[in-house]
Amino acid sequence: MTYSSIKEILTSLRKPKLFLLVIMPISILIGRFIPSLSEPLNDLGLTLIQLISFPAIPLVLSAVVLSISEIFDSEKNNFRFSRTLGITILIFIFGFSFLAIILSLYSKPGFLSPDGKLSIGRFMLDVTDININVFSKNVVENINETNFFKSLIPSNILSDAASGQTLKVITGSILGGLGLAALPKENSKPMIIFLRSLNQLSVKVLDELLLISPLILICLIAGAMSSVSTEIIVALLNLAICILLATVASLGVSKLVLRKFTSSKEREKFITNPADSVFLLALATGSSMACYPTIINSLKTIGRSQNKIEASASLSLLIARVGNIVYNVIVIIFALNLYEVNLNPFVLIQVLTFGVFTGISAAGLNGIAVLPSIGVALTFFGVPLPPILLLLIAVDPILTLARSAITSVTSLAITTVSTKGA
Amino acid sequence: MKNIIKTISIAALALLVFFPYTKANAVEIDYINKIKERGSLIVGMPPKNNPPYYFKDSPPSVEDSDAMKGNDVDLMRKFAENLGVDVIFDQSSASFNDTVRRAGKGDFDVAIGKLSVNYPRMSNAHPHVYMNFRQALLINRSFLSNFANETPDNLGKVLLDSNIKVGFISNSSYETSAYELMKNAVKKGYSSWEECKKALIKGDVDALYRDTTEIKKIMYQQPNLSIKYVPILFDDVKDLISIYLSTEANIAMADMLNYYLSQEEEIKTDTQVLDEFSDFYKPLISK
Numbered sequence: 001m002t003y004s005s006i007k008e009i010l011t012s013l014r015k016p017k018l019f020l021l022v023i024m025p026i027s028i029l030i031g032r033f034i035p036s037l038s039e040p041l042n043d044l045g046l047t048l049i050q051l052i053s054f055p056a057i058p059l060v061l062s063a064v065v066l067s068i069s070e071i072f073d074s075e076k077n078n079f080r081f082s083r084t085l086g087i088t089i090l091i092f093i094f095g096f097s098f099l100a101i102i103l104s105l106y107s108k109p110g111f112l113s114p115d116g117k118l119s120i121g122r123f124m125l126d127v128t129d130i131n132i133n134v135f136s137k138n139v140v141e142n143i144n145e146t147n148f149f150k151s152l153i154p155s156n157i158l159s160d161a162a163s164g165q166t167l168k169v170i171t172g173s174i175l176g177g178l179g180l181a182a183l184p185k186e187n188s189k190p191m192i193i194f195l196r197s198l199n200q201l202s203v204k205v206l207d208e209l210l211l212i213s214p215l216i217l218i219c220l221i222a223g224a225m226s227s228v229s230t231e232i233i234v235a236l237l238n239l240a241i242c243i244l245l246a247t248v249a250s251l252g253v254s255k256l257v258l259r260k261f262t263s264s265k266e267r268e269k270f271i272t273n274p275a276d277s278v279f280l281l282a283l284a285t286g287s288s289m290a291c292y293p294t295i296i297n298s299l300k301t302i303g304r305s306q307n308k309i310e311a312s313a314s315l316s317l318l319i320a321r322v323g324n325i326v327y328n329v330i331v332i333i334f335a336l337n338l339y340e341v342n343l344n345p346f347v348l349i350q351v352l353t354f355g356v357f358t359g360i361s362a363a364g365l366n367g368i369a370v371l372p373s374i375g376v377a378l379t380f381f382g383v384p385l386p387p388i389l390l391l392l393i394a395v396d397p398i399l400t401l402a403r404s405a406i407t408s409v410t411s412l413a414i415t416t417v418s419t420k421g422a
Numbered sequence: 423m424k425n426i427i428k429t430i431s432i433a434a435l436a437l438l439v440f441f442p443y444t445k446a447n448a449v450e451i452d453y454i455n456k457i458k459e460r461g462s463l464i465v466g467m468p469p470k471n472n473p474p475y476y477f478k479d480s481p482p483s484v485e486d487s488d489a490m491k492g493n494d495v496d497l498m499r500k501f502a503e504n505l506g507v508d509v510i511f512d513q514s515s516a517s518f519n520d521t522v523r524r525a526g527k528g529d530f531d532v533a534i535g536k537l538s539v540n541y542p543r544m545s546n547a548h549p550h551v552y553m554n555f556r557q558a559l560l561i562n563r564s565f566l567s568n569f570a571n572e573t574p575d576n577l578g579k580v581l582l583d584s585n586i587k588v589g590f591i592s593n594s595s596y597e598t599s600a601y602e603l604m605k606n607a608v609k610k611g612y613s614s615w616e617e618c619k620k621a622l623i624k625g626d627v628d629a630l631y632r633d634t635t636e637i638k639k640i641m642y643q644q645p646n647l648s649i650k651y652v653p654i655l656f657d658d659v660k661d662l663i664s665i666y667l668s669t670e671a672n673i674a675m676a677d678m679l680n681y682y683l684s685q686e687e688e689i690k691t692d693t694q695v696l697d698e699f700s701d702f703y704k705p706l707i708s709k
Contacts, residue, residue, distance in 0.1 A: 134603075339563075364483075
């Protein structure tokens with residue numbers, strides 16, 4: 001068996017049919033009937049995700065610097081593209097936030113049955129108790145308090161990249177890209193060549209590593225099946241359904257956008273529907289950044305401008321993060337329903353605003369690290385954060401996949417719209 | 423004459439035989455002797471049914487010592503057994519504080535019934551500690567979210583200094599503690615713990631104040647309440663649960679009681695009680 005034949009088999013496992021007929025049944029059977037394997041499988045899954053995440057930082061750095069320098073290049077008239085990209089991102093952010101509100105009003109996450117309340121209550125019992133000392137004289141500095149604005153400012157882009165501080169790398173790269181765009185062509189060219197090579201190398205490494213995504217999916221689903229509390233999933237069913245509906249809606253919108261903003265000639269060049277590939281890849285890895293090469297390659301295949309594809313894809317994947325925004329809007333409404341806060345139109349506008357800002361502020365964060373960002377909104381509405389976090393963490397192994405899938409397919413859609421005619 | 427001599431001889435023999443025996447069974451401590459002569463230890467208890475500490479199937483107003491059950495009941499039965507007497511449980515007091523006051527007055531030999539220690543009570547009767555619980559609040563999570571930015575080290579002080587609306591049982595030690603600890607709080611006393619719970623659910627108060635076992639009991643019996651309410655356990659504010667004696671009884675029985683407690687019982691913590699009596703801390707509803 002040659003490397004190319006193995007590659008072919010692994011690539012074919014990413015197809016929806018094989019996902020449903022092979023990967024899902026195998027994962028569920030392993031998770032349900034060999035629960036002792038849950039921990040090692042989960043660890044293996046997380047290790048493999050770490051492996052595919054390793055080219056992410058150089059990819060982010062090179063993609064953002066190149067995108068920004070391209071957009072703000074004074075010699076090229078990219079104003080139209082920048083404006084289209086900006087408007088498209090805004091339309092998608094607010095459009096999907098509005099969709100999340102509509103879906104939440106429809107499926108009413110947080111309105112629980114007595115059985116659901118009992119399951120959640122049992123789950124929280126003892127765990128959320130607060131132990132305090134009234135007369136303790138110890139003054140402990142709160143070192144965990146994070147300053148969002150401080151976390152945006154890069155200190156040294158290389159050390160930020162080395163320590164994996166994605167948010168700082170993004171802002172540093174934007175500043176670097178602006179500087180590069182301002183340089184005379186002959187001075188910026190060597191750096192652009194270097195960054196282009198770094199970008200291509202990162203994409204290639206990521207593309208090869210993604211071959212193991214079916215294995216990651218089996219490990220993670222099997223691990224989740226035996227470790228995630230089924231009772232809590234059932235109790236939070238309306239939340240899970242709402243997020244799932246948003247995921248399916250985002251796939252539908254993405255397919256519609258692909259159809260609307262590509263010509264029939266362009267679509268003939270697609271081997272498979274890129275929306276399906278991106279969607280499954282995000283579900284398999286829980287990482288939207290892992291979809292970057294697929295988005296780039298799909299749109300390159302139909303002849304779109306590589307620079308503009310990279311600019312759109314990187315900015316929408318890294319900064320817009322529609323998945324986080326949709327998730328945060330739904331989760332805030334879930335919390336408000338759970339604590340019986342009246343959802344009048346004014347409150348819904350506040351939810352939308354908080355959902356957008358907290359979603360964007362979680363840029364550069366993955367997995368459960370995204371969850372505390374909703375704390376600002378919940379404090380504003382006078383709703384307690386700890387029990388909401390506890391519940392979300394319990395179901396996060398499953399919902400994080402949906403979050404990544406929304407971010408990825410909407411990024412594909414944004415890229416398709418903004419690069420049309422480019 | 424013969425009959426008189428015979429009668430005197432029998433009487434003398436009887437005196438010789440029985441007098442030393444009676445003398446050997448008498449006790450020198452008058453108070454204990456009084457209990458032995460009475461044949462029963464009178465134990466004062468609050469007018470409540472409070473499982474797993476003291477309870478019976480009938481209301482507290484119904485006198486039925488044999489029907490009494492629970493940790494405190496067993497503790498006193500065993501103590502009375504060591505004295506060689508029966509036990510009578512008297513629940514005719516008006517409140518917790520009244521139970522202690524009447525013990526001090528000498529209406530009972532001892533008073534028990536999850537009675538806390540505080541300065542006013544110690545002015546009435548003498549406490550002997552047999553359980554050591556943490557004080558606790560059951561607080562509305564939405565109210566607590568007002569303190570989301572407080573550090574864990576500061577939360578306790580800020581909370582107690584706030585204008586929190588706190589509910590407790592009237593004439594209980596927690597009423598006294600609330601006035602000592604929570605100067606700015608809006609303090610609301612209720613006639614029973616059931617009334618306190620109703621006030622919390624209705625939103626009349628932000629929190630309930632009592633010991634950890636009672637606070638946790640609410641959550642264990644109705645886990646669905648965990649969504650809206652959360653226990654705050656004060657690790658360094660203790661509730662010393664004691665047996666109370668009058669001065670006369672204390673002079674007579676303190677050593678004996680302390681010896682009994684040290685030999686028979688260890689000082690139980692709230693965690694031990696929750697563990698040992700876990701059957702009482704289960705959901706009230708099956709589903």
